[in-house]
Structures are given as structure tokens and as C-alpha cells.
Amino acid sequence: MSLNRLHNIFGRRGRIDRRDIDDYGRSHDPELKNAIEQKAAEDGFNNDALEGWEQLGFNTSAMASLDKKFAPKNFTSWYVIGGITAVVVTALVVAFGYTNTTPPLQASQEVMGDDSESLTIDNKEITLDESDVIIPEPIEKMNAAPEKEQVKPEVIINDFHEIDVIRTTEPPMPIAKLPIIDIDIKRPEDREIMRKHEFAKEIYLEDLKLVDYSNYRNEPQIKTRRMILTGVPANMEDENSEELDPIWKDVDIPYMEFIQKSMRIFGRGNYKKALSRFETVLETYERDVNANFYAGVCLFNLGEYSLATQHFDACLDGPYSNFDEESIWMKALSLEHLGKHNDAHQLFVKIKNAKGFYAKQAADKLKK
Numbered sequence: 001m002s003l004n005r006l007h008n009i010f011g012r013r014g015r016i017d018r019r020d021i022d023d024y025g026r027s028h029d030p031e032l033k034n035a036i037e038q039k040a041a042e043d044g045f046n047n048d049a050l051e052g053w054e055q056l057g058f059n060t061s062a063m064a065s066l067d068k069k070f071a072p073k074n075f076t077s078w079y080v081i082g083g084i085t086a087v088v089v090t091a092l093v094v095a096f097g098y099t100n101t102t103p104p105l106q107a108s109q110e111v112m113g114d115d116s117e118s119l120t121i122d123n124k125e126i127t128l129d130e131s132d133v134i135i136p137e138p139i140e141k142m143n144a145a146p147e148k149e150q151v152k153p154e155v156i157i158n159d160f161h162e163i164d165v166i167r168t169t170e171p172p173m174p175i176a177k178l179p180i181i182d183i184d185i186k187r188p189e190d191r192e193i194m195r196k197h198e199f200a201k202e203i204y205l206e207d208l209k210l211v212d213y214s215n216y217r218n219e220p221q222i223k224t225r226r227m228i229l230t231g232v233p234a235n236m237e238d239e240n241s242e243e244l245d246p247i248w249k250d251v252d253i254p255y256m257e258f259i260q261k262s263m264r265i266f267g268r269g270n271y272k273k274a275l276s277r278f279e280t281v282l283e284t285y286e287r288d289v290n291a292n293f294y295a296g297v298c299l300f301n302l303g304e305y306s307l308a309t310q311h312f313d314a315c316l317d318g319p320y321s322n323f324d325e326e327s328i329w330m331k332a333l334s335l336e337h338l339g340k341h342n343d344a345h346q347l348f349v350k351i352k353n354a355k356g357f358y359a360k361q362a363a364d365k366l367k368k
Contacts (some may be wrong), residue, residue, distance in 0.1 A: 037268045128231040129253075129261070131276040133227055139272050139279075145303035149337070151330070153208065153267045156297065160209045163325065163357045200289075200320040206263040210290045211320050213255060217285075220255035224280050255281075259290060271298040289315050293323040296330060305334040329358040336365075 024036045051244065144150070203212040213220050228247045266274035275298035281291035296311030312334065315327040332347035344365075351362035 015081065028336050055282060109224045126231065128227045129277075130225040130259075131273055131280060132228070135272055135276050136279075139275055142272065142302040142304060144271070145301055150301040151333075152301075154267065156326075157207045159326065159357065160204075160207075166357060197321050198319070200322055202322060205260045206267045208263050208267065208294075209322065210259065210263070210324045211322050213285075213288070213290075217255070220285070221252035222258040222281055223250070223252055224258070225249065226251050226253075232273055262294075266294055266298065271301050274298050275302070287318045289320050289323055292318065293327060296327070296334075300330060302332055303337075305337045309334045309338075325356050325358065329361070332362070332365075 020036045024043040025032055027033060120259070200211045201215045203210050226249050228249060258277070262277040262281070264273055265277065275295055277299065278291040278295035281288050282295065285291070290312045292314040296308045299305070299308035299311065309331050312331040315323045316331075328347060328351060332344050332351065335341075335344035335347065348362040348365045352359050352366065
């Protein structure tokens with residue numbers, strides 16, 4: 001296969017290249033990592049490519065065998081063509097996990113070509129979470145909302161930090177005491193049972209706020225399945241070479257490990273895959289405020305506003321109040337998109353009167 005053919009297939013504008021992969025794997029600079037993630041987020045294939053390289057530990061040495069084959073003779077640096085072979089090998093990893101209809105992976109004549117060199121990835125066992133391999137059909141069918149109507153992860157990150165500044169610098173508002181004569185005394189059977197709804201300890205992962213459930217659950221685990229890919233052939237073009245051998249295993253993954261990867265996927269703007277993972281969390285912990293809030297944001301950005309409000313309501317009705325301010329605001333925006341202007345108006349009034357972080361934005365909405 002010619003270089004031009006490869007470029008036409010994989011050389012999309014703004015693609016991530018091998019330098020990006022190397023930098024992402026080595027760097028501890030959050031700004032550099034974020035820049036590469038944003039570059040990847042511009043294209044669905046790039047997004048999956050970055051995740052595919054994650055499975056290989058961002059080790060690009062596996063591409064050495066293809067460099068001589070595809071590197072152009074008239075260029076002094078491989079980086080000039082943007083590491084096309086890096087995308088090729090990632091395609092092999094991702095293609096198997098991109099959809100549940102893909103057959104067991106062999107050397108693809110469309111991807112590698114009849115004249116390709118063999119690719120060796122020695123002693124590698126690739127582990128894929130179920131959400132890496134299968135996106136549930138209802139989620140797969142969802143279509144992203146227009147870019148200008150989405151609430152991007154970077155906006156949420158900025159809001160979180162500004163809200164934290166307000167919390168730590170402003171004294172708590174005094175609560176007025178009612179005279180005893182004004183208190184409505186009800187019979188015990190008329191009293192509403194007060195639900196637990198308190199501010200929980202927090203943690204930040206990928207710059208995104210989360211309730212730190214390690215303080216409230218004993219060794220929390222997420223039940224899911226993982227696919228182990230073994231038997232990567234040394235010569236993928238040998239007619240006697242073995243296929244990748246996929247093995248499914250039911251596993252319990254530590255909550256923090258599962259949620260951190262989910263936040264990384266969410267932060268890259270891969271809302272379908274992130275939503276699938278948050279729904280997996282909710283299958284184990286139905287009232288998990290982290291999964292409910294971020295699932296709601298994913299659904300909002302996928303234009304599923306009615307479903308999004310259900311998750312924001314679950315946050316407001318849950319045991320912890322950490323996402324209350326954000327959930328009320330996102331619910332109001334969702335209702336507005338649904339055309340439920342009276343309901344949205346009532347929430348905007350409530351947000352404005354609360355004089356919290358979103359009060360000014362709510363006031364602007366009320367002026368329209």
C-alpha cells in the first residue's frame with residue numbers, strides 16, 4: 001500500500017502523531033496533556049487512537065518494524081508525515097473494540113496492504129474493558145448536540161474551581177431563626193421523614209470533581225467484564241499465524257480505577273463511551289452521585305435532555321449535596337432545550353434568588 005493511500009485513509013487533518021503519543025506518555029505537564037487530548041477530541045478516530053495507545057502504555061517502539069516500510073525517502077524526519085503507522089497499529093487495537101460486530105482480528109488487507117511488513121508486539125497482553133469493546137445500541141444511536149449548545153468538560157472544570165474559591169473565601173450565610181410562634185407544629189404522622197443529604201468529602205480526578213466514596217464505602221468495586229487479548233502473532237501475514245484469542249472475564253474493578261478512566265474518557269469529549277461506563281457504575285451503585293451527574297452531562301451533550309434531567313434529579317435526591325448547584329443549573333438548561341419554558345423559568349428564578357455561582361447566568365436567562 002502506498003504512502004498516499006495510507007495518508008488518505010488515516011492522515012486526517014489535525015491528527016495526532018507519534019510525537020504526540022510520546023509526549024503524552026512521558027509528560028507530567030497537564031497543559032500539554034490537555035492540548036493533545038483536545039487535538040484528539042476533534043476527530044473520533046483520533047480519540048479512539050489515543051485510547052488504543054493507552055492500552056500499549058504509550059510505547060511507540062512497536063512501530064519500529066513499519067518505519068522503513070512507510071517512511072518516505074525524501075523526508076529527513078518521520079515526524080513530518082505525522083506518524084501514520086502509529087495510527088495504523090492503533091487501528092488494529094481499536095478496530096476490534098470499536099463495535100461488537102467486528103470479527104476476530106487478523107491482519108487487515110485494507111489497513112495493512114498486501115506488501116506490509118510483519119508487526120510484532122512481543123509479550124503483550126491487551127486488556128479491554130467491556131465499554132472499550134461494546135457501546136450499547138441505544139447509546140450508539142445517539143447524536144451529539146450542536147457544539148455551541150454543549151457544556152464542555154473544560155467549562156465544567158472552570159466552574160468547579162470558581163465555586164470552590166467562593167466556598168473557601170466567603171463566610172457562610174447566616175440562617176435566620178424563626179420565632180417560636182411562627183413554627184408550624186405538626187403531628188408526628190404528618191412530618192416528612194428527612195432524607196440524608198449532606199456535603200461529602202471530595203476528590204479531583206482529571207481536574208474534575210468527585211465525591212470520594214473511599215470514605216463512605218468499604219472497598220467499593222464495579223462489576224463489569226473485561227476482554228483479554230492474547231496470542232498476538234509475530235508475523236501477522238503468515239497464513240498459519242494465529243488469530244488474536246479474546247477471552248471474556250467477569251471482574252470486580254476497584255471503583256477508583258474504573259471511575260478515573262471514565263473521567264479521562266469524559267474529559268476527552270468521548271461522551272458515548274463515558275456514558276456507557278457511568279451507566280455501568282449505576283448498575284452497581286444506583287445512587288452514585290458521581291455517575292449520575294456526569295451521565296447527565298453526557299446525555300445533555302448528546303441532545304438527550306429528558307434523560308439528562310432524570311440523572312440531575314437523582315443527584316438532587318441522592319445522599320450527597322456536592323453537585324446540587326451544578327445539577328439544578330444543568331436541569332434548568334435541559335428543560336429549556338425541551339421547550340418546558342415555565343419549568344425552566346421557575347428554576348432560573350430559584351437559582352437567581354439563591355445567589356450562588358450561577359445566579360448571574362440565571363438572571364441573564366430571565367431577561368430573555
